[in-house]
Every structure is written in C-alpha cells, then in structure tokens.
Amino acid sequence: MKKIMVVGGGGREHAITWKLSKSNNISDLWVAPGNGGSQQLAESININLTDIESIVAAAKFRDIDLAVIGPEEPLALGLVDALEQRGIPSIGPNKKGAQIEASKIFAKKLMDSESIPTAEWRSFDDPTTAIEHIKTCQMPIVIKADGLAAGKGVAVCNDIAEAKQFINQLMVLKAFSQAGDRILIEECLEGKEASIFVICDGENSIMTVPACDYKRIGDDDIGPNTGGMGSYSPPEFLSDIELSEIEKTIVRPTLKQLNQLGIPYKGTLYIGLMMTEAGPRVLEFNCRMGDPETQVVLPRLDHDLLEIYESITTASLSNLDIQWSSNSTIGVVLASPGYPEKPKTGIPITGLDKLDKDILVFHSGTRLDGETLLTNGGRVLTIVSQASNMLDARNKLYKNVDRIYFDGMQYRKDIGLRAINNM
Ligand code: AMP
Ligand code: GLY
Numbered sequence: 001m002k003k004i005m006v007v008g009g010g011g012r013e014h015a016i017t018w019k020l021s022k023s024n025n026i027s028d029l030w031v032a033p034g035n036g037g038s039q040q041l042a043e044s045i046n047i048n049l050t051d052i053e054s055i056v057a058a059a060k061f062r063d064i065d066l067a068v069i070g071p072e073e074p075l076a077l078g079l080v081d082a083l084e085q086r087g088i089p090s091i092g093p094n095k096k097g098a099q100i101e102a103s104k105i106f107a108k109k110l111m112d113s114e115s116i117p118t119a120e121w122r123s124f125d126d127p128t129t130a131i132e133h134i135k136t137c138q139m140p141i142v143i144k145a146d147g148l149a150a151g152k153g154v155a156v157c158n159d160i161a162e163a164k165q166f167i168n169q170l171m172v173l174k175a176f177s178q179a180g181d182r183i184l185i186e187e188c189l190e191g192k193e194a195s196i197f198v199i200c201d202g203e204n205s206i207m208t209v210p211a212c213d214y215k216r217i218g219d220d221d222i223g224p225n226t227g228g229m230g231s232y233s234p235p236e237f238l239s240d241i242e243l244s245e246i247e248k249t250i251v252r253p254t255l256k257q258l259n260q261l262g263i264p265y266k267g268t269l270y271i272g273l274m275m276t277e278a279g280p281r282v283l284e285f286n287c288r289m290g291d292p293e294t295q296v297v298l299p300r301l302d303h304d305l306l307e308i309y310e311s312i313t314t315a316s317l318s319n320l321d322i323q324w325s326s327n328s329t330i331g332v333v334l335a336s337p338g339y340p341e342k343p344k345t346g347i348p349i350t351g352l353d354k355l356d357k358d359i360l361v362f363h364s365g366t367r368l369d370g371e372t373l374l375t376n377g378g379r380v381l382t383i384v385s386q387a388s389n390m391l392d393a394r395n396k397l398y399k400n401v402d403r404i405y406f407d408g409m410q411y412r413k414d415i416g417l418r419a420i421n422n423m
Helices: 011-020 052-061 072-076 079-085 095-102 104-113 127-134 160-172 240-260 294-300 305-313 390-401 417-421
Strands: 002-008 026-033 066-069 121-124 141-145 154-157 183-187 192-201 205-207 216-218 222-225 230-233 266-276 279-286 328-335 360-363 366-369 372-375 379-387
Touching (some): 011 379, 052 079, 066 305, 072 079, 072 095, 079 095, 095 104, 104 183, 127 160, 141 160, 154 160, 192 305, 230 390, 240 279, 294 328, 294 360
Antiparallel strands (some): 141 154, 192 205, 216 222, 328 379
C-alpha cells in the first residue's frame, strides 16, 4: 500500500486525486494544498507551491512513496530534482525538462532542430527592435512572453497599435515580470486546436486520448485568453490516422531531441496543436497535463492511475496496455465575476447537492468555510458529464449547470457545440 502526495490546488489536481482515490493500492493520500473539493478526498497539507524546500520537507516527514506534481511553476523551479535528491520518486519532468514550457524560445529552438512543424517565429530582447519588426509583418501576428504567465502571456494582435501595446505591457511595464524580458513574435495560424498528452517514462511514451480546450473567456472565442474555460474529449476532427502521424512527426522527434540534450523526459508532455490545412502545427509545449483538459481525459481512463505512475518511475510504461472508455466527456468551467483580469472571491456557491449522480464536480478556486463552500479564485469549478455520445453528454452537462449558482458566475454556453454540429 502506497502513500501518495498530489501537489497543486486546481481542477486538474482534483481530477488526479479523484482518479487516484479509486486505486486499491493507496493507504494514504495527501493534497498540497488542494482545494475545497480535493480536501474531501485527501488530507490537505497547507503549502505554498513555490516553496520547494517546504514541499520536500512535508513529503519527507510523511514518508511518502510518490509525489505527483500538477502545475508548471514548481516543476520549473526544480521540485522534481529536489524530491528525487531526497529519494522521493516523482511524476513530472525535472527543471531541465520543464524548460519546454518555461521558455518558449527553448521550445522553438528544439522544434527547429528536428524540423517539427510550428509557426514561423523570431525572438526579441528589446522593445524597440521588436516594434521595428512588427512594422514589416503581415497582420494578424501572435506575440508571446518567453516565460511562464499562467496562460495569459500570449496575444493575437490584429494591427500594429495592438501589437505595440502588448509589447509595451510585456517588455516595458513588465506585466509578467521577467517572463516578458524576451518575447516571441510569430506567424498567426488558422485551424482547430487540440491538446495532446504524452505520458513519458524517460524511454517509452504513450499518448492519452486527446481533448479540446476553449482558451477565450467568451462564447464564439471572444475576449481575452484564460487558463481554459471548457473542454471535451474526443475532438471530433482528429482521426486515428492523424494521431499516428502526430506521434511520428511531432511526439517522437520531440522526445528524441530532449534525450539528445540529456533530458530523458518523465511525466506528461502536453502538446498544444493547431490543425491547419497544411497539417498539424505545434502552438506550445507544456510540461504537465492541461487544465481543464485533465478533467475530461481522466474520466475516460479505464486503468489504475497509480499503476501508470509507478510504471513511469520504473521506466516500464511499455509493459502496460492502457484502455480508454469510448464515452464522450465534456466539461465547463464556472468562473468568478471579474475573471480573468480581477476575479472577485469569497462568494457562497449553491446547488451542487442538486446535481445528477453521474455528474462530476472538480473544484479549482474553492474553499470550505465551516459547512459553506466559497469561491476562492478565478476559475472555480469544472462540471463534467459523460455519455455514449457528445450530444447527450452536452445536454446533460448544461441541464446540471443550470442548477448551480454563485453571484456573478460566468461560463461559456458554447462548449462542445461545434462537435455536435458536426455529428
Ligand atoms: P500558447 O500559450 O502558446 O499555447 O498560446 C495560447 C493560445 O494562443 C493558443 O492556445 C492559441 O489559441 C493562441 N495561439 C498561440 N500561438 C498561436 C499562433 N501561432 N497562431 C494562432 N493562435 C495562436
Ligand atoms: N488548458 C490549457 C493549459 O492547461 O495550459
């Protein structure tokens, strides 16, 4: 029987904790710090996600057998390196591996070295040269902070004025501090987006079922980018043949190049793809599962998640035959008023007791105040429904969402709509 600690406090980590809680081989499950939902499944360790030393000390004190790291920030700060130095096996890449997300320029160089298809790009470390460059570009263009910015350091700019303003925000006003010291300016791609997750043990890799994420705050993809407002799986536009092609032309060369750089990648590699008319193009890599994609991918997993994690730590993924349910899953994020700019928190949430039994509720920004559940962040809940087809799953989802209430609750009404329109 194993003692497991899940690091993180979002919906993704709640979904991971939920799936682990179904394993028969876990004696103790902790969440660090967790949230109002995951704390109902596991004991909480109150910890700051950037305080690497305290996380390691907490894991050591509890004598845990395995740490699962959900978010990118502690991975980029070297949490896995620190845990493994103390003999604690961990799920997630080390600091070097996490660069694939923590530096978009590192990721682009890696792609170029293996001719992995991605948008044309250039990098800049001073705003004047960047602004000179945009005057020569065809609009729209995409501007990205090199470093971590919680999904908010990217803007698709439609004209020079917008582009100048975003460069100013990143490089002069330092909206994301050092993350914007260097920026990328890249070609704007058109197509449908998909999120691909690859479970890696340093030698072998297995792709999970793919998913789609909705990045913008508003229906019809209007408004600013967020961490993600909804998701569904499977994407209706990705065939098995296309997935094998993606594995051959993107997944394998990426892992091969990481290996050549002395980075045997362990954990989950997230590949954000744009399916363009000319084929798949990589938009980004992340060093972790996606949120809210994890909330629709894990309910389709017909396998013990602990066994998968243990196979990662022993580099024996190739021995597993992982099965996935043929169900369709769909999730919608309920967000706080003011999200993504200035979320208002501390608002009571009602109606969760009125949901159908088979609806899954994954918490992100929530906390328990005695018996009352309060909002406690930008994204508050992901509500997930599953059925044998997307139409039924979607109808059931929105019928249940109507029963949940908090003051100023915002959510997208169009999640999964395009999938059923194409059925
Ligand atoms: P990233 O963090 O790099 O994935 O960017 C966040 C979001 O911005 C993506 O999910 C896309 O919706 C959009 N995006 C990023 N790069 C491009 C691009 N080259 N062309 C069009 N849209 C993009
Ligand atoms: N949903 C996008 C992400 O997790 O980065």
